Amino acid sequence: MLLLGPLAGLLLLSRPSTTREWVWIAGAIAWSALWLNQSGGLAVQFARAGAVLLTGMFLALTVREPSTHFSRALTATALAGAALAVWMWHLGLGWGEIQTALERNLWTYNRELMMRLSEAARSPAANGMQEMASVVRTVGSLYPAFLALAALGGLRLAWSWCHRIARHPIGPAPAPFTAFQFNDQLVWGWVLGLALCLLPLPRTGAFIGGNLLLVWAVLYAARGLAVFSAGSGRVSAPVIATLSVVAMFLLPFVAAGLTLLGLADTWLDFRRRLLATSAT
Numbered sequence: 001m002l003l004l005g006p007l008a009g010l011l012l013l014s015r016p017s018t019t020r021e022w023v024w025i026a027g028a029i030a031w032s033a034l035w036l037n038q039s040g041g042l043a044v045q046f047a048r049a050g051a052v053l054l055t056g057m058f059l060a061l062t063v064r065e066p067s068t069h070f071s072r073a074l075t076a077t078a079l080a081g082a083a084l085a086v087w088m089w090h091l092g093l094g095w096g097e098i099q100t101a102l103e104r105n106l107w108t109y110n111r112e113l114m115m116r117l118s119e120a121a122r123s124p125a126a127n128g129m130q131e132m133a134s135v136v137r138t139v140g141s142l143y144p145a146f147l148a149l150a151a152l153g154g155l156r157l158a159w160s161w162c163h164r165i166a167r168h169p170i171g172p173a174p175a176p177f178t179a180f181q182f183n184d185q186l187v188w189g190w191v192l193g194l195a196l197c198l199l200p201l202p203r204t205g206a207f208i209g210g211n212l213l214l215v216w217a218v219l220y221a222a223r224g225l226a227v228f229s230a231g232s233g234r235v236s237a238p239v240i241a242t243l244s245v246v247a248m249f250l251l252p253f254v255a256a257g258l259t260l261l262g263l264a265d266t267w268l269d270f271r272r273r274l275l276a277t278s279a280t
Contacts, residue, residue, distance in 0.1 A: 001035050001048070002154030003161075004028040005055035010162040013063065013170045024165050042093075043102035047147065049087055054080040054151050058158075066171025070182050073155040077148050095207070103140040107133070145211035149218055180226035182219070184266045189216045217259050224261030227270045 008028035016022055036048055058076035065072075088094070139146070156174070163169045193216060196209025232240055247254045264270075 001032050001051040002054065002151050003157050005032050005051055006058050006155055006158035007161055008032065009055055009059040010062065010158060010170065011166055013059065014162065014166040014168055016166065018167055021166055041101050041105060042098055043105055046084075046088075046098050046102075050080060050084050050147055050151070053083045053087075054155070056080075057083070058155055062170065068172050068175045070156070070180065073152050073159075074182065074186075076155060077151045080151070081144070081148065095204075099140045099143065102143055103136050106136045106139060141207065142211055142214055145214040148211075148215050152219075178226055178230040179271070181223055181265070186216075186219075187263070187266050190263075217255075220262030221255055221258040222262070223265055224258035224263075227261055227265050228258065230271045231274055 005028070008025050011021055011025050011028075014021070016025060036052075038044075040048075054076060057079045058073070061072050061076050088098075159174050163173045189212060193209045193212035196205045197213065199205065261270075
């Protein structure tokens with residue numbers, strides 16, 4: 001829904017005139033309608049409300065000022081998050097209720113899966129259950145960040161797919177991934193997240209800070225990967241393949257390195273330096 005909802009809206013805004021466009025619109029709307037009409041608890045309703053608000057915010061911003069900047073997706077996600085908080089407040093819901101419902105759903109599904117796997121392997125599932133419980137608690141506490149990251153990815157893919165499908169897409173085509181960047185002032189998000197986690201604040205402060213840090217870490221890791229991709233053109237294909245295989249086994253260290261590279265790009269602008277070097 002975080003992809004197909006915005007995609008259907010963008011295609012409709014592009015004034016479709018071909019059979020291919022209408023087929024994609026019909027498929028995206030049908031799939032979204034099926035997802036929205038499925039039964040589910042409080043956690044599912046929360047995700048549905050977020051998806052609908054995100055789609056509306058993104059389309060409104062697109063009509064107002066189409067652009068290739070990633071900040072449009074960030075703004076739409078932030079506005080949808082704020083509207084979702086107002087929706088929760090209006091209904092008298094606290095995050096604890098939604099997190100409890102989410103963890104209950106995850107625990108029920110994963111417990112059934114673990115029991116089936118243990119029966120197939122004829123081994124006890126006690127250790128696996130303990131690890132799964134820890135994972136469920138972690139996912140529950142960081143669910144807003146996961147939902148925000150999925151929203152950002154869905155909006156970026158919807159914008160790209162729209163330009164591949166539509167005959168006359170609205171706005172300019174998205175920039176290539178090697179040019180991925182955002183406003184350098186967003187680096188203050190790190191400061192805010194760390195302050196919320198480290199200062200002696202109520203539990204809500206640490207919860208918001210942890211989710212904020214996760215979103216910022218992924219954003220800057222993606223920026224670091226874009227910087228690496230921009231400079232990898234000078235490296236031979238076998239070396240790139242070897243590095244990719246090694247990265248699979250050292251993923252935490254690679255992710256940390258890419259995050260630091262993305263942070264450093266805020267001040268050093270590596271891609272501008274690469275262009276200057278190529279020109280000389």
